[in-house]
Amino acid sequence: MKLPFLCALIALSASFAVQAAKERAFVDEPEPPTSSRVEEPELWSEKSSSLPPWPNDSDLVEFQLDNDTSPFRYLMDANHLAIGEDKVVRSTLVVESPSGARNVSFEGVRCTPRGEYKIYAYGAGERFEPIAGADWQPVPSRGDQLHQELHGHFLCVPLKFAPRPKKDMIRALQGPINPRQNTGFMSQ
Numbered sequence: 001m002k003l004p005f006l007c008a009l010i011a012l013s014a015s016f017a018v019q020a021a022k023e024r025a026f027v028d029e030p031e032p033p034t035s036s037r038v039e040e041p042e043l044w045s046e047k048s049s050s051l052p053p054w055p056n057d058s059d060l061v062e063f064q065l066d067n068d069t070s071p072f073r074y075l076m077d078a079n080h081l082a083i084g085e086d087k088v089v090r091s092t093l094v095v096e097s098p099s100g101a102r103n104v105s106f107e108g109v110r111c112t113p114r115g116e117y118k119i120y121a122y123g124a125g126e127r128f129e130p131i132a133g134a135d136w137q138p139v140p141s142r143g144d145q146l147h148q149e150l151h152g153h154f155l156c157v158p159l160k161f162a163p164r165p166k167k168d169m170i171r172a173l174q175g176p177i178n179p180r181q182n183t184g185f186m187s188q
Contacts, residue, residue: 059079061076073095076094081170088108089155089156090108103122104124106128111151111156111162114138115152
């Protein structure tokens with residue numbers, strides 16, 4: 001009588017163990033590497049762009065870098081500032097020395113999490129000379145304040161990794177805004 005009872009007890013405990021194994025959180029079978037709901041991201045590709053005309057002094061907007069002690073002036077051609085179909089912000093930058101000498105470049109900025117920039121052409125003799133084989137460069141975390149601030153403050157929306165609307169870029173370049181402009185109320 002003890003033997004059939006013992007066998008029944010073993011069978012019952014085995015069925016409980018099988019049921020517990022079915023309900024446990026750990027799954028022995030591997031799942032597919034990606035869910036069927038996950039779509040492949042669209043790979044970014046740069047669209048071609050043409051060089052802008054030489055900047056007019058009347059179109060240049062001077063902007064200040066935070067805590068910049070250099071004697072240089074920084075200017076951007078607001079008239080030819082553009083956001084491409086590829087989401088690259090392209091602009092003409094002018095860096096002017098105290099003696100009036102200017103470095104002019106046509107550049108692009110990508111609003112990726114760390115930022116990238118590319119110099120398409122340098123200006124000389126009131127015309128641009130394209131740079132053959134120019135590559136995208138990461139915005140360095142130190143040493144290149146100009147590109148850090150173009151990416152982080154002026155051209156891109158922080159934490160959205162997208163270009164600002166052009167009017168907001170120009171407004172940011174023009175400097176601190178009047179507190180009334182930032183209240184959310186329409187001016188009269």
